[in-house]
Amino acid sequence: MSFTTYAIAGIGNLGSFIAEELLILKESGRVKDVVLLSRSVCTVQGIEFVISTLPLPALELQTSLAQAAKAAGVRLFAPSEFATIYSEPKGCPLLAKYQARGVLKDLGLPYLLMYTGLFSDFVFVPALGLDIGSGKISYGADGSFLMSFTSRRDIAHFLARILTTLPPAKLEWSTFRIEGERISFNEIVRQYEQKTGKKLEVLLLSPEELEAALKVNPYDFASLLHLSWIKGEGVAGKPEELSNSVWPEWNPKKVIEVIAP
Numbered sequence: 001m002s003f004t005t006y007a008i009a010g011i012g013n014l015g016s017f018i019a020e021e022l023l024i025l026k027e028s029g030r031v032k033d034v035v036l037l038s039r040s041v042c043t044v045q046g047i048e049f050v051i052s053t054l055p056l057p058a059l060e061l062q063t064s065l066a067q068a069a070k071a072a073g074v075r076l077f078a079p080s081e082f083a084t085i086y087s088e089p090k091g092c093p094l095l096a097k098y099q100a101r102g103v104l105k106d107l108g109l110p111y112l113l114m115y116t117g118l119f120s121d122f123v124f125v126p127a128l129g130l131d132i133g134s135g136k137i138s139y140g141a142d143g144s145f146l147m148s149f150t151s152r153r154d155i156a157h158f159l160a161r162i163l164t165t166l167p168p169a170k171l172e173w174s175t176f177r178i179e180g181e182r183i184s185f186n187e188i189v190r191q192y193e194q195k196t197g198k199k200l201e202v203l204l205l206s207p208e209e210l211e212a213a214l215k216v217n218p219y220d221f222a223s224l225l226h227l228s229w230i231k232g233e234g235v236a237g238k239p240e241e242l243s244n245s246v247w248p249e250w251n252p253k254k255v256i257e258v259i260a261p
């Protein structure tokens with residue numbers, strides 16, 4: 001019997017999609033309760049599964065949330081991962097993601113980790129130098145390295161599906177790695193130009209340039225990400241580690257369908 005009562009902490013860019021997908025399943029009876037937690041309202045009594053979609057600046061809060069969850073008898077906790085694999089991020093905001101896993105292990109509160117690659121409907125923005133709509137895009141090295149992309153709707157759809165169909169034993173201490181598509185920035189540009197007829201101006205950022213930017217400002221998140229992607233850390237996992245086949249009918253969107261529908 002899978003879980004039926006859920007709480008989601010952090011109803012924002014991603015959490016709102018997960019809430020919607022679980023609420024859709026409520027209509028079918030597969031989900032009983034979905035509690036939305038916010039800074040002002042936070043109670044996990046009677047909940048079986050807590051999903052955290054807190055943002056990087058709030059990840060420290062996951063410790064007290066996990067402690068409260070354990071005390072309230074919550075059975076499973078999904079910390080706010082939902083990104084890519086990355087090497088141990090010393091002194092950067094991603095460190096808190098590592099720490100959350102340690103807290104859950106120490107508490108003996110089973111976790112579910114979900115890696116999704118980049119949100120295809122969210123990352124093509126100026127702050128990351130990926131504002132495709134402006135006609136300009138910048139990315140690292142020669143742009144041929146592969147990255148995982150998944151849209152937030154597809155992530156939420158997959159997560160809601162496994163939570164409501166797999167038995168708890170398959171969810172506890174589990175890691176799910178999913179991707180809508182594994183593709184390079186160069187190939188995304190090629191497909192975009194072909195589909196839209198618009199030419200993009202591409203600026204390639206060398207690893208040295210990105211390293212230099214980080215020396216000046218260690219909190220330059222865009223440079224940190226571009227550098228990690230060059231190193232192969234922009235994927236959800238190795239191809240053989242992917243969990244897409246857990247739900248063979250899952251039909252996620254390709255990047256081009258998202259950025260040029």
Ligand SMILES: NC(=O)c1ccc[n+]([C@@H]2O[C@H](COP(=O)([O-])OP(=O)(O)OC[C@H]3O[C@@H](n4cnc5c(N)ncnc54)[C@H](OP(=O)(O)O)[C@@H]3O)[C@@H](O)[C@H]2O)c1
Pocket residue numbers: 009010011012013014015037038039040053054055056057058061080081082083084116117118119120122123
């Ligand atoms: N793979 C990708 O491309 C990608 C892209 C973006 C994010 N992510 C990951 O997805 C996860 C969720 O990120 P998100 O962008 O969805 O989060 P978000 O929308 O920025 O924040 C979610 C909610 O958390 C609460 N919150 C925000 N700042 C807070 C603070 N300082 N203290 C306490 N609560 C705060 C807010 O809810 P209330 O106001 O109701 O409290 C907010 O609506 C993170 O792990 C992030 O790293 C991945």
